[in-house]
Amino acid sequence: MQHAKRFTAIAYRLAAGVAAAAFVMLASLNLASAQAAKGEPYKIGVTYPLSGPQGAWGQLLIPAMEIAVADVNAAGGVNGRPLALVIEDSKGNPEGAISAMRKVVQVDDVKAILTIFTNVVSAQMPLADQLKVPLLSPVEAPGLVKNSQWAFAHASPASRTLPLLYAYWKDHNLKRLFAFFPNTAMVKFLSPMVKTETSELGMEFDQALFNLGDTDFRGIITRAKSFNPDGILIYGHGTPDEGVIMKQIRELGMTTQIYTGCACVTVKSYREASGEAANGTIFSGFKYDKTYAKKFIDAYTKRLGFGPDYAGLEVYDMVGMIAEAIKTHGYSGDGIRKGLTEIKNFQSIGGGLVSMDADRQSEVAVGLYKITDYAKPDFVEIAP
Amino acid sequence: MANALQLLTIGIGIAGYYALVAVGFAIIFATLRIFHIAHGTVFIAAGYLFFFLYRVYGVDMLWSGLAAIVVAALVGLAIDKAVYIPVMRRGGGLFSVFIASLGVSLIFDAGFLVYTKGVITVARTAPLAIISVGGVTFRALDLLVLAVVFMVYGLLYLWFHRTKTGLAVRGLTDNRGLAAVVGMNVGQTRTLIFLVASALAGIAGVLTAYDTGIAPDTGSRTLFVAVVAVILGGVRNILLGTIFGSLSLGILTAYAGFFFPEWVTFGVFSTMIALILVRPRGVFG
Numbered sequence: 001m002q003h004a005k006r007f008t009a010i011a012y013r014l015a016a017g018v019a020a021a022a023f024v025m026l027a028s029l030n031l032a033s034a035q036a037a038k039g040e041p042y043k044i045g046v047t048y049p050l051s052g053p054q055g056a057w058g059q060l061l062i063p064a065m066e067i068a069v070a071d072v073n074a075a076g077g078v079n080g081r082p083l084a085l086v087i088e089d090s091k092g093n094p095e096g097a098i099s100a101m102r103k104v105v106q107v108d109d110v111k112a113i114l115t116i117f118t119n120v121v122s123a124q125m126p127l128a129d130q131l132k133v134p135l136l137s138p139v140e141a142p143g144l145v146k147n148s149q150w151a152f153a154h155a156s157p158a159s160r161t162l163p164l165l166y167a168y169w170k171d172h173n174l175k176r177l178f179a180f181f182p183n184t185a186m187v188k189f190l191s192p193m194v195k196t197e198t199s200e201l202g203m204e205f206d207q208a209l210f211n212l213g214d215t216d217f218r219g220i221i222t223r224a225k226s227f228n229p230d231g232i233l234i235y236g237h238g239t240p241d242e243g244v245i246m247k248q249i250r251e252l253g254m255t256t257q258i259y260t261g262c263a264c265v266t267v268k269s270y271r272e273a274s275g276e277a278a279n280g281t282i283f284s285g286f287k288y289d290k291t292y293a294k295k296f297i298d299a300y301t302k303r304l305g306f307g308p309d310y311a312g313l314e315v316y317d318m319v320g321m322i323a324e325a326i327k328t329h330g331y332s333g334d335g336i337r338k339g340l341t342e343i344k345n346f347q348s349i350g351g352g353l354v355s356m357d358a359d360r361q362s363e364v365a366v367g368l369y370k371i372t373d374y375a376k377p378d379f380v381e382i383a384p
Numbered sequence: 385m386a387n388a389l390q391l392l393t394i395g396i397g398i399a400g401y402y403a404l405v406a407v408g409f410a411i412i413f414a415t416l417r418i419f420h421i422a423h424g425t426v427f428i429a430a431g432y433l434f435f436f437l438y439r440v441y442g443v444d445m446l447w448s449g450l451a452a453i454v455v456a457a458l459v460g461l462a463i464d465k466a467v468y469i470p471v472m473r474r475g476g477g478l479f480s481v482f483i484a485s486l487g488v489s490l491i492f493d494a495g496f497l498v499y500t501k502g503v504i505t506v507a508r509t510a511p512l513a514i515i516s517v518g519g520v521t522f523r524a525l526d527l528l529v530l531a532v533v534f535m536v537y538g539l540l541y542l543w544f545h546r547t548k549t550g551l552a553v554r555g556l557t558d559n560r561g562l563a564a565v566v567g568m569n570v571g572q573t574r575t576l577i578f579l580v581a582s583a584l585a586g587i588a589g590v591l592t593a594y595d596t597g598i599a600p601d602t603g604s605r606t607l608f609v610a611v612v613a614v615i616l617g618g619v620r621n622i623l624l625g626t627i628f629g630s631l632s633l634g635i636l637t638a639y640a641g642f643f644f645p646e647w648v649t650f651g652v653f654s655t656m657i658a659l660i661l662v663r664p665r666g667v668f669g
Contacts, residue, residue, distance in 0.1 A: 051494060056502020056599075183646050209646035213605055215596045218394040219641020219648075226387055240504045244596055251514055252390075253521040269504040273597055276511055304501065375509075 037077025041084035042331045044069075044322055045104030045113040045133075047097050047124070054092030056269070057116060057311075060304075062087060064312035065114060067299045068319035068349075078326045083319070086110050094123030105131050112136065112322050112336045114315065118144060118185060125151050132333040134340055136322065138314045142189055146359040150333075152340050154318050154354065154362040156286040156310075158190055158235070161261045164284035164368040166197050167384035168259075169231065176204045178229035180220070180245055182236040183209040190235055210241060217245045221252050235261040238311070243273030250277040263288050263310040263369070265377045270309075278374035282382070286310040287365035289351030296349050313350045321346060321354075386519035391638045397526035399634025400533045404588035405610035406617075406626040407540065408581035414619035415556035415577055418481055422463050422488040423610075424603030426582045428496065430456035430589030431598040435507045453586035460582020461575060463488055489604060496600035506597030507590075529591055536584060537623055544623070549576055557622070609633060612656055618666020625668040 046065060048058035065085055073082045086108045088100035097120040104110045113128075115121060115137045121144060128135050128150040135148075138155040145151035169177070177198050181187040187209055198205040206227045208220045224232060232249065234242045246258055258277075263285035264270045265278050288310050290297065296316055300308040308316075324346065325339020343356040352365020369379040405427060412420045430452040437448035463485075471484050513524040543550040552573040555563040563570060592598055592606065613633050617625025633652060640651040659667065 051497065055494075055497045059497065059501040060503075208641075211646075211649055213601075214648070215592075215602075215605075216394070216398045216637065217641065218397075219391060219638040220645045222387055222390050222394065222638075223642045223645065240597070240599070243504075247511075251512055251521075251523055253514055253516055269502070269599070272504050272506050275506065275509060306503075 037073045037080060037082040039081045041082040042078055042326055043084050043086050043108060043110040044319065045101070045108065045110035046085050046087045047090040047100040047104065047113055047115045047120070048087070049092030049096075049116075050087070050089040052091050052093075054117070057092070058087075058089070060309070061116070061311055061315045063303050064296075064300060064308050064315050065319050067296060067303070068316040070299075071296075072319065072323050078323045078331075083323060090115065090120055092117060092120065094119055097124055098127060101127055101131075101133075105133050111331055111333050112325075114318055114322075121145070121151060132337075134333060134337040136318045136340065138311055138318075141185070142361075143359065145361055149360070150337060152356065152360045152362070154314055154321065154364065156262070156364050156366050157361065158193060158261060160364065160366050161284040162193060162197070164366065164384045165233070165259055165261070165282075166201065168282065168368060168382075169198075169203070170201055171384070174201070174203055174231045176227065176229040177206075177231045177233060178224040178227050179205070179207040179233040179235065180217075180224070180242070181207060181209050182239070182241070183211050184237070186237065194233065194235075210236075210245065212237075212239055212241055214241065215244065216248070217241075218248050218252060221245065221249050221254070224249070225252060225254055229256055231259060232256050233259045233261070238262050238264040238267050238270060238309070240267075240269040240273035243270040243275075243278065246274040246281070247277040257282065259283065261285065263379075265371050265374055265379065266307065267309040267311075268306050271374045271377055274374060276374060278371050278377075281371045282368065283371070283379075284366055284368045284384075286314065287348065287350045287352035287367050288313060292351035293349050310350070313348065316349045317346070317354065320349075387642065389518075389520045391642055392635065393520055393522045393526075395635030395638035396631065397522065397529065397634070398637055399630040400526065400529035401588055401592060401606070402610055402613050402630035402633055403533050403627055404536065404584055404591070405606055406613040406630050407537070407622065408584035408588075409607065409610050410614045410617075410619050410622045410626050411553070411577055411581045413614065414622055415553055416574060417478055418468060419478070419485065420581075421482070421485040421604075421607065422467075422492070423460070423581070423585050424605075424607030425489050425492040426456050426460045426463070426603075427585040427589040427592075427606060428598055428600070428603030429459050429492070430586035431507075431593035431602070432496065432500075432505070434590040434593050435505045435598070439505075439507050439509070449590045452590050453583050456586025456589060457579045457583040460585065461578045464574070464578045493600050493604060500600060502600060504597045504599045505593065507593045508595075512595075525591075525595055529595075532587060532591070536587070537627060540580075540623055543580075549573060553577060557619070612653070614666075616656060616659055616666060618663070618668040620665070620669035625666055628667055 049055050050058040069083045086104050088104050090097040090100045101124050112134050115135050118139050118141045121137050121139050125148040129148055134150050136152045139153050140155045140157045142159055145153045181190055195205055210217055236242050258281045260283040297307050321343055325336040329335035329339040346354040348354050354362050354364050357363050367381050368384050370382050372378045409423045412418055433455050434448050434452035437443040438445055467484050468481050471480050514521055544554055552568050613629030617629030636652050640648040
């Protein structure tokens with residue numbers, strides 16, 4: 001009996017020892033894999049504007065990419081090798097972007113490129129075809145990336161965000177809508193989309209185009225006021241101009257409900273420009289779950305002193321998508337292209353799931369939100 | 385009718401900002417023939433300083449504004465002493481000074497971009513008080529801006545016409561060579577011109593930082609419109625010319641925004657070209 005008890009005790013101790021040893025081994029294996037990102041890095045080219053009028057985009061979004069790379073590397077890298085960014089100033093224009101792209105591909109030998117802006121991507125696509133290097137960007141122009149099998153987009157295009165607003169307007173019986181669009185290529189597809197849909201909803205519609213960079217829009221807003229709308233749509237590139245328009249609408253005494261087509265309130269410049277006028281605005285945009293993205297938001301805030309905007313989440317995702325593509329199809333232009341084409345139910349840092357459609361435009365999760373506190377910013381998801 | 389009055393009110397409000405920047409630029413251009421692109425840098429430096437003192441460090445608004453205006457005056461003077469005068473001493477002509485000015489402007493713009501990451505900064509957080517009279521709505525701030533413009537132009541008029549240094553400024557405008565020959569202290573007058581003109585850009589920078597906010601390129605953009613106002617009005621009569629140019633641009637911008645918003649820039653600049661064709665030296669010579 002004594003022997004049996006002693007044997008049982010020894011057996012328990014042995015089992016506990018083995019379990020502890022196994023735990024330590026597993027933990028060290030896990031740690032080893034997390035620390036194993038070494039060797040020649042897999043390079044991702046970044047052709048973003050760092051200077052000039054569009055320079056703010058690079059200054060704000062590259063830190064988000066760097067955090068994404070750091071997170072991938074901290075988790076063991078891709079197939080044991082680290083990721084690295086090769087950054088080149090595109091100056092935000094086609095000429096600068098072509099020069100930057102040639103440099104990162106032909107000198108630095110990157111196998112994939114993160115880029116931005118419709119005019120830049122349009123210029124880079126023929127070169128991407130020639131060099132066989134995939135481009136991944138947050139462009140929203142419908143059908144743009146369809147023109148090259150090497151071009152991919154990850155953003156929330158109007159074709160996904162606007163239907164939520166249409167449903168809301170229908171449900172709330174909106175009668176007269178006045179829209180503000182930027183005087184850029186964007187209006188070519190946005191204006192007909194909204195006009196057609198509002199007409200189908202039996203709404204009266206008028207619009208005005210504003211010039212980016214202007215500081216006083218009260219002349220245009222007076223036009224909107226004379227239309228006497230019961231809804232105002234401000235849909236642009238998420239630039240501060242839109243925040244200024246919002247503020248000046250209130251400063252001209254209008255209390256009309258404002259709608260926007262992106263989570264622009266997460267853009268610091270935008271909410272600085274709008275001030276309190278943004279409160280109560282309803283927007284449809286990229287799913288931005290602050291709880292889910294907390295770790296990233298904290299890391300970004302630590303670096304820049306304020307939180308990332310929705311585009312920061314998009315570019316964070318893009319680094320992860322390229323890492324995923326390298327993991328599944330290897331580090332080559334064609335491998336990454338195949339990998340990106342097969343992206344399915346990719347977990348976005350914003351909380352939603354992302355899949356790449358047949359035209360290489362990501363199908364992102366979108367939501368309809370109401371801004372409750374522009375300064376934080378806080379917003380609640382509402383039903384369309 | 386209500387719309388017409390509303391647009392007129394808005395146009396006059398816009399013109400106030402243009403007038404403050406334009407008059408400083410015009411004083412320097414008319415007297416020293418320097419195309420002072422870096423005037424926009426002075427404007428933006430004042431705006432940023434005001435923002436930091438008032439909003440970030442919580443200094444009293446008036447003191448923040450005054451400090452920003454004083455620093456703007458000194459920045460403008462420093463640009464002249466550290467850049468323009470040495471360029472001219474080394475035999476550089478007005479074109480070299482223009483290029484140097486452009487360089488200063490680009491350096492500051494790039495520095496502000498790196499530091500601010502291009503994020504727009506607005507000094508106020510509370511909404512502006514608005515006043516409605518008979519269907520016309522305007523902002524209390526517009527009244528303040530107009531009061532400042534009246535005060536500034538009034539003081540400049542008195543300076544130009546009632547003081548010895550003001551006479552020297554007018555002398556430089558009329559004939560720079562002759563002004564030096566008759567014993568005018570050109571160096572001292574030049575210092576005064578840069579101090580006053582830069583302080584005026586500072587006032588505009590502070591008001592803009594409080595109203596719509598500033599970004600690294602706001603200075604260049606604002607200066608561009610101010611230059612157009614100066615060209616429209618002409619520099620022979622600085623005060624009348626800049627106020628005319630600013631009012632024309634402000635009102636035109638407001639009406640164009642209402643009637644053909646996508647053509648605002650086209651309309652404004654077509655008008656400018658047409659006026660220049662008719663009056664190449666500006667409406668007031």
